[in-house]
Amino acid sequence: MVIEREETTLPRNTSHVLGGGKGSRGMDLSECADDDVENEENSPSSKEAGRQRERVDSRSIWKTSLCSYFRRPPGGVCRHGKDCRFAHGEAELRPRHDNSWDPTSERAKKLLKTNNGYAKSVVPDEDEDEDDAVDLIALDKCLIGLPKKWASENLKSFLGSQEISYVTAKKKKGMTVGFVSFEDAEQVKNAIEVLRENPLNCKQVKVADANCGQQKKNQMMKIAMCTSSTANGSILAYGDDVTVDTPNTEGIVTKTKAVCDVVTPLGRMPYKDQLDHKRNSLSQTLKRLTRNARKACPGCVSLPEWVLKSREIGGLPCKFEGILESPIIDGYRNKCEFSVGCSLEGKQTVGFMLGNFRNGVTAVEEPHNCPNISRLSCKYARLFQDFIQSSELPVWNRIDNSGFWRQFTVREGRCFSQVAHESVGIDIAEVMLIVQVCSLHYEEEQIRREFNRMTQALVHGAAACSPPLPLTTVLVQDHRGISNVAPANCPLITLQLPMVDDICGSGVICTTEARIHDCICNLRFSISPTAFFQVNTLAAERLYSLAGDWGDLTPDTILFDICCGTGTIGLTLAHRVGMVVGIEMNETAVSDANRNAEINGIKNCRFICGKAEDVMGSILNEYLDAPQHHGVVSDDKGISNVPNVENETNKVFHKEDLQDDTGASSEVSTADPINEMLPCVEDNLTEEISDSQNNVDGDLEQLLTVSDNSSGITGNCAAECIATKLNQESRDTRDGGCDISNNIVNFKHNLESFILEENTVTNIAVHQFKRVVVIVDPPRVGLHPIVIKALRTHPCIRRLVYISCNPETLMANAIELCTPTADKTEKGKGNIGWRKMSNAGLARNRVKSMPSSEAFRPIKAVGVDLFPHTPHCEMVMLLER
Ligand SMILES: C[S@@+](CC[C@H](N)C(=O)[O-])C[C@H]1O[C@@H](n2cnc3c(N)ncnc32)[C@H](O)[C@@H]1O
Numbered sequence: 113m114v115i116e117r118e119e120t121t122l123p124r125n126t127s128h129v130l131g132g133g134k135g136s137r138g139m140d141l142s143e144c145a146d147d148d149v150e151n152e153e154n155s156p157s158s159k160e161a162g163r164q165r166e167r168v169d170s171r172s173i174w175k176t177s178l179c180s181y182f183r184r185p186p187g188g189v190c191r192h193g194k195d196c197r198f199a200h201g202e203a204e205l206r207p208r209h210d211n212s213w214d215p216t217s218e219r220a221k222k223l224l225k226t227n228n229g230y231a232k233s234v235v236p237d238e239d240e241d242e243d244d245a246v247d248l249i250a251l252d253k254c255l256i257g258l259p260k261k262w263a264s265e266n267l268k269s270f271l272g273s274q275e276i277s278y279v280t281a282k283k284k285k286g287m288t289v290g291f292v293s294f295e296d297a298e299q300v301k302n303a304i305e306v307l308r309e310n311p312l313n314c315k316q317v318k319v320a321d322a323n324c325g326q327q328k329k330n331q332m333m334k335i336a337m338c339t340s341s342t343a344n345g346s347i348l349a350y351g352d353d354v355t356v357d358t359p360n361t362e363g364i365v366t367k368t369k370a371v372c373d374v375v376t377p378l379g380r381m382p383y384k385d386q387l388d389h390k391r392n393s394l395s396q397t398l399k400r401l402t403r404n405a406r407k408a409c410p411g412c413v414s415l416p417e418w419v420l421k422s423r424e425i426g427g428l429p430c431k432f433e434g435i436l437e438s439p440i441i442d443g444y445r446n447k448c449e450f451s452v453g454c455s456l457e458g459k460q461t462v463g464f465m466l467g468n469f470r471n472g473v474t475a476v477e478e479p480h481n482c483p484n485i486s487r488l489s490c491k492y493a494r495l496f497q498d499f500i501q502s503s504e505l506p507v508w509n510r511i512d513n514s515g516f517w518r519q520f521t522v523r524e525g526r527c528f529s530q531v532a533h534e535s536v537g538i539d540i541a542e543v544m545l546i547v548q549v550c551s552l553h554y555e556e557e558q559i560r561r562e563f564n565r566m567t568q569a570l571v572h573g574a575a576a577c578s579p580p581l582p583l584t585t586v587l588v589q590d591h592r593g594i595s596n597v598a599p600a601n602c603p604l605i606t607l608q609l610p611m612v613d614d615i616c617g618s619g620v621i622c623t624t625e626a627r628i629h630d631c632i633c634n635l636r637f638s639i640s641p642t643a644f645f646q647v648n649t650l651a652a653e654r655l656y657s658l659a660g661d662w663g664d665l666t667p668d669t670i671l672f673d674i675c676c677g678t679g680t681i682g683l684t685l686a687h688r689v690g691m692v693v694g695i696e697m698n699e700t701a702v703s704d705a706n707r708n709a710e711i712n713g714i715k716n717c718r719f720i721c722g723k724a725e726d727v728m729g730s731i732l733n734e735y736l737d738a739p740q741h742h743g744v745v746s747d748d749k750g751i752s753n754v755p756n757v758e759n760e761t762n763k764v765f766h767k768e769d770l771q772d773d774t775g776a777s778s779e780v781s782t783a784d785p786i787n788e789m790l791p792c793v794e795d796n797l798t799e800e801i802s803d804s805q806n807n808v809d810g811d812l813e814q815l816l817t818v819s820d821n822s823s824g825i826t827g828n829c830a831a832e833c834i835a836t837k838l839n840q841e842s843r844d845t846r847d848g849g850c851d852i853s854n855n856i857v858n859f860k861h862n863l864e865s866f867i868l869e870e871n872t873v874t875n876i877a878v879h880q881f882k883r884v885v886v887i888v889d890p891p892r893v894g895l896h897p898i899v900i901k902a903l904r905t906h907p908c909i910r911r912l913v914y915i916s917c918n919p920e921t922l923m924a925n926a927i928e929l930c931t932p933t934a935d936k937t938e939k940g941k942g943n944i945g946w947r948k949m950s951n952a953g954l955a956r957n958r959v960k961s962m963p964s965s966e967a968f969r970p971i972k973a974v975g976v977d978l979f980p981h982t983p984h985c986e987m988v989m990l991l992e993r
Pocket of ligand 1: 681
């Protein structure tokens with residue numbers, strides 16, 4: 113009997129095993145199965161063999177799984193022979209380092225039957241980490257690697273076709289994961305084996321534990337560990353260390369990863385070590401820029417100087433200035449999006465998911481030990497959790513997309529007096545709560561009742577805290593889609609809050625406008641519920657001023673702020689430049705940006721709504737290529753869009769229009785048009801308008817009020833605009849010989865739209881700007897190739913500051929911006945195989961079709977730590993040419 117032989121032979125070989133390290137015992141056991149070993153033990157060849165075995169033993173996965181040729185009788189022939197790392201038969205098989213056996217082996221089956229070894233019965237795929245181990249006792253599994261287009265029916269018929277028995281099978285379209293529950297361990301084992309043997313469309317379908325938050329207490333649980341992949345993989349090691357083994361009441365080992373280690377995997381390192389870790393990771397990413405640029409550089413072009421010099425600085429593409437640390441390390445997040453779901457114990461919970469849905473993990477645990485979350489946010493999460501536990505409506509179930517309560521977001525705001533303290537968590541002035549629900553299938557009346565109960569619970573709970581928690585607004589977002597991220601146009605409803613006497617001494621909580629405020633660089637920012645705002649305000653302040661310093665900004669600079677959000681970068685740097693042009697695709701954020709300009713009295717910024725890839729070319733053309741002036745047109749929401757070539761506003765500033773009366777030449781003005789035109793306007797006003805003064809006054813007054821309230825234009829500026837338009841209008845009227853009052857309707861229309869156009873910035877002659885600086889701050893996916901091409905091929909752009917929350921995509925974009933091009937462009941590979949290409953590979957491919965243009969040079973790079981305790985880090989890189 114195999115097991116008996118192991119037991120008797122183990123002590124005999126222990127001495128030679130010890131040097132072999134972790135997991136080497138099994139190797140000895142299998143070797144001892146061979147009777148000849150004992151006789152040959154002292155021969156030189158056997159010593160050498162022993163040494164070799166020891167070396168082999170250090171590979172902990174050696175012979176711990178059966179080779180597939182030997183797994184199913186009758187045994188086959190493996191071409192790897194003795195070198196095969198899998199066991200050729202039961203006799204060669206070793207236990208794994210956790211003492212479990214390959215579950216497809218006879219001894220594992222036997223152990224399972226006698227029910228002695230269930231806590232150790234795990235089935236890792238040979239090629240996988242121990243973290244992917246599957247628990248045979250837990251019967252809820254997820255299958256990973258299914259076709260996205262499959263629904264539950266497809267999964268069921270696939271399982272049927274493979275003769276895999278199961279109890280239930282569920283699959284959402286659009287996901288690669290399906291959920292299957294089995295009746296017993298035998299069914300699980302069979303499914304694992306069959307799926308391992310029969311790849312689906314040449315791809316292995318993996319089986320993992322589905323941690324759905326509903327496991328029975330007496331089941332062993334093992335989380336398919338969510339590990340962050342980093343350059344050197346050290347985070348995985350940290351993750352491993354913190355996995356806890358908790359015996360439950362039945363004495364069975366429960367293996368879970370703490371939520372704080374999922375959300376903040378670096379949280380257990382001293383902050384200094386975290387920074388070292390990030391510095392190392394950023395430096396590896398930077399080196400890949402050099403390597404890829406070298407690879408992508410066309411053969412007919414010499415390597416750029418920065419690539420050649422990189423050898424002197426360890427392969428870095430430029431000077432790497434390390435990492436700026438965050439001024440605040442704990443509780444820094446001003447926005448927390450909590451999931452709502454069931455914990456591992458089946459309790460309705462508000463917190464964070466223990467892993468990734470794609471890996472079958474849907475259990476949610478409370479956020480209290482996550483060091484990046486403020487105490488205030490944790491308190492609100494607990495208040496909301498207490499409420500949903502008593503709610504008539506169910507929490508969201510991610511597997512079958514049912515339920516009501518989905519997500520709970522806490523956004524914190526500060527006012528000026530609190531900024532100086534640098535102590536987030538106690539100085540929060542405003543709190544916005546956003547509750548995401550799915551109202552489908554629920555009665556309106558019931559929903560209303562629950563919302564009332566919810567606001568009562570939140571308001572009274574906040575008031576009962578010591579000190580009372582601020583609460584500014586509560587919103588509900590009704591999101592009926594499958595994905596966790598609600599679309600931008602998903603409706604938001606502001607809820608009326610009940611009055612509470614003792615909150616903040618005011619006696620009343622009112623339903624204020626749904627926005628939150630924060631301060632950066634002495635400016636106040638008003639932020640809509642869904643607009644982006646950096647989550648670590650104090651560190652963001654450092655980031656923005658660094659970007660400004662690297663931009664080397666001067667009053668004769670025009671600054672393009674690409675992906676500007678609520679205007680933070682452009683507005684905080686506006687005082688250092690002549691003009692800021694911001695581009696942002698989120699309409700609400702653009703409105704916020706305009707509003708923020710107004711709140712802070714900043715007049716030299718213009719924010720344009722559109723996807724950068726759609727508008728970039730025309731905007732560069734308008735500001736950098738147009739010979740004289742640029743014009744602006746607006747949509748009916750007051751949001752500037754890319755101008756038409758022939759737009760109304762341009763006409764206003766043509767000198768010929770102004771000088772008609774004096775008979776002067778019709779050349780186009782190149783100076784500040786508003787200043788130039790004012791004297792003419794005044795003259796014309798007195799001369800032409802006096803007769804209609806009374807009528808016009810009333811209308812103007814009304815329009816001024818409208819303009820002031822709706823478009824945010826300042827009184828003086830509005831007056832200037834009106835006067836200008838009036839001047840033109842009156843001239844037109846006079847020339848046409850009509851009564852001015854007949855034109856007033858038309859005039860009002862033009863005036864209103866003009867005021868909207870002039871929302872923030874007056875038209876400025878572009879040629880005043882000698883320098884062009886671009887700051888980009890794209891989302892994680894990086895810049896669109898069209899934007900990269902526009903920046904790269906515009907010769908006026910000499911300086912580019914790239915801010916990135918994902919150094920990986922920065923590196924890829926920098927390959928395209930910094931690799932020299934050949935005179936003749938090659939045809940790129942097109943889209944063939946792009947799915948399998950890395951970001952860098954795609955970038956190298958695109959370089960081939962980049963039009964011939966001067967490449968940028970990386971000048972310097974630095975990390976700015978906006979996300980302590982997590983592996984994430986902002987990176988800033990300066991590019992010049
Ligand atoms: C990382 S945020 C930066 C925002 C802003 N610079 C800040 O620091 O507050 C990226 C912004 O880019 C916007 N965005 C994403 N894709 C875009 C695109 N294709 N064109 C323009 N803006 C985009 C997002 O809406 C978001 O506001």
